[in-house]
Amino acid sequence: MKTTFRRHLTLILCILLGATILLGVSFRALFTRYIMQTEENSLRSTADSVGGLVKAYSAAYLNDWSFRTNLSVAASASGNDILICDAEGTVRICAADIQACEHLGRSIGEKDADLLFREGSMSMDVAASQLYGEERLAVAIPVLLEDGRPLCIILVSMPRAALTQLTGRTLRIFAMVALLVFIAAIIATPYLTRRETKPIRDMAAAAKQIAHGDYNVRVPTGHQNEEIEEMAVAFNNMTVALQNSERVRQEFVANVSHELKTPMTTIAGYLDGMIDGTIPEEKHYYYMNLVSTEVRRLSRLVRNMLDVSRLRDQGIPQDQLADFDICEAAGQALLSFEQRINRKKLNVDIDMPELGVRVHALPDAVTQVLYNLMDNAVKFVNEGGTLSVRVKPRGNSAVVTVGNTGPTIPAEELPLIFDRFHKTDKSRSTDRDGAGLGLYIVKTIVLAHGEDIYVTSRDGMTEFTFTMPLSK
Numbered sequence: 001m002k003t004t005f006r007r008h009l010t011l012i013l014c015i016l017l018g019a020t021i022l023l024g025v026s027f028r029a030l031f032t033r034y035i036m037q038t039e040e041n042s043l044r045s046t047a048d049s050v051g052g053l054v055k056a057y058s059a060a061y062l063n064d065w066s067f068r069t070n071l072s073v074a075a076s077a078s079g080n081d082i083l084i085c086d087a088e089g090t091v092r093i094c095a096a097d098i099q100a101c102e103h104l105g106r107s108i109g110e111k112d113a114d115l116l117f118r119e120g121s122m123s124m125d126v127a128a129s130q131l132y133g134e135e136r137l138a139v140a141i142p143v144l145l146e147d148g149r150p151l152c153i154i155l156v157s158m159p160r161a162a163l164t165q166l167t168g169r170t171l172r173i174f175a176m177v178a179l180l181v182f183i184a185a186i187i188a189t190p191y192l193t194r195r196e197t198k199p200i201r202d203m204a205a206a207a208k209q210i211a212h213g214d215y216n217v218r219v220p221t222g223h224q225n226e227e228i229e230e231m232a233v234a235f236n237n238m239t240v241a242l243q244n245s246e247r248v249r250q251e252f253v254a255n256v257s258h259e260l261k262t263p264m265t266t267i268a269g270y271l272d273g274m275i276d277g278t279i280p281e282e283k284h285y286y287y288m289n290l291v292s293t294e295v296r297r298l299s300r301l302v303r304n305m306l307d308v309s310r311l312r313d314q315g316i317p318q319d320q321l322a323d324f325d326i327c328e329a330a331g332q333a334l335l336s337f338e339q340r341i342n343r344k345k346l347n348v349d350i351d352m353p354e355l356g357v358r359v360h361a362l363p364d365a366v367t368q369v370l371y372n373l374m375d376n377a378v379k380f381v382n383e384g385g386t387l388s389v390r391v392k393p394r395g396n397s398a399v400v401t402v403g404n405t406g407p408t409i410p411a412e413e414l415p416l417i418f419d420r421f422h423k424t425d426k427s428r429s430t431d432r433d434g435a436g437l438g439l440y441i442v443k444t445i446v447l448a449h450g451e452d453i454y455v456t457s458r459d460g461m462t463e464f465t466f467t468m469p470l471s472k
Helices: 004-062 063-076 110-119 125-132 159-213 226-275 281-314 326-335 336-344 361-378 413-416 440-447
Strands: 081-085 091-094 134-145 150-159 322-323 346-349 356-363 386-394 397-405 453-458 463-470
Touching: 004 063, 004 081, 004 150, 004 159, 004 463, 063 081, 110 134, 110 150, 125 134, 125 150, 125 386, 150 159, 150 453, 159 226, 159 322, 226 281, 281 440, 322 326, 322 361, 326 356, 326 361, 326 386, 336 361, 356 361, 356 463, 361 386, 361 397, 361 440, 361 463, 413 453, 440 453, 440 463
Parallel strands: 346 386
Antiparallel strands: 081 091, 081 150, 134 150, 322 356, 386 397, 397 463, 453 463
């Protein structure tokens, strides 16, 4: 099975190969054109030089051996073949073989000769190829007498095979270098594949371990590749989050199991006692009331868990936020505890502005926060103690404090006070109402409003303080 990296690498190599071939073809075409232009300029320069030499000898050039010797030297020096034709285009002198050249007497054609005298310097590749019997690169120039009459035509040429050989040699060097590069790339591919894919393979192995429940696994970091480093760090962060989530899940299951076990055991015990006759029939009504109480406790537990889950998943619906007086809401919540306050003979300390404090929040949710905090305060306040409720505006928030006198919460317990099912009184599962979700619900509601809540407990006074946004 090919890995993604290998597929990408193969694709890149194919693209690079195609680009190299295209580059080679383009390079050959450009280089060939450049060489041909350079050689044409060289041929034209040689032709111009020979033309000057012909003008120096004028009409006597045909029979002057000194001219022919100089012409032969010029041909050897330039490395080109030089032919001199008369005005009609017939070859009269060949620099390669002055006396018995096979080209003597041949013609480039009267039509080309006339065109040359009319146009001036021009390419003569076709005519030269016909004369030499091979592909040639040729340039011809006309030579005129001082009175303007045609004197002769100078044809300078070279074999195209020489150009092909030069460009072919260059292309072979280019192909050789490209081939060496591709061989090196192919040899290096396995090493690069292992090196680049090792972090991904490590993550895959770690993911398999996580799938089998090992959340302590971590992948190495410190990679030079920025993307791989980010992925490794994100993977480790994800593993930590999963580890914490698993720990919370296990704690949640353990806590729920603990909270459900007591009332279910109680209910089962009472019902079994009534069924097998252990509990007399005249006490059935009393114990049925106890069973009803435990069932309601289970119902509250499940309902609270569902409310918290829905609040954490969906948050506070913005269209349900409203402006209301939080002081009035606190007063109404306090009234619901009147009987319990009187039963414990508590002193109630209220400090709220007479004109009230209007906030922008979810009324029912804030009322539940106030009720849970007051319920918690009344539950743990000492007999004849003080219950305090304070509301005051501060900045853009309303600050609400619910406090009670009574046992001081240990400092090590304060950070855990808002956790699910956490109880500072470990024995109150059986002899007190509640399932340890009240303060957790309070914190969830407050945080869902984007506000904060904290608790202080010292010198026999415990206070819960939270904020809510003021109305604008």
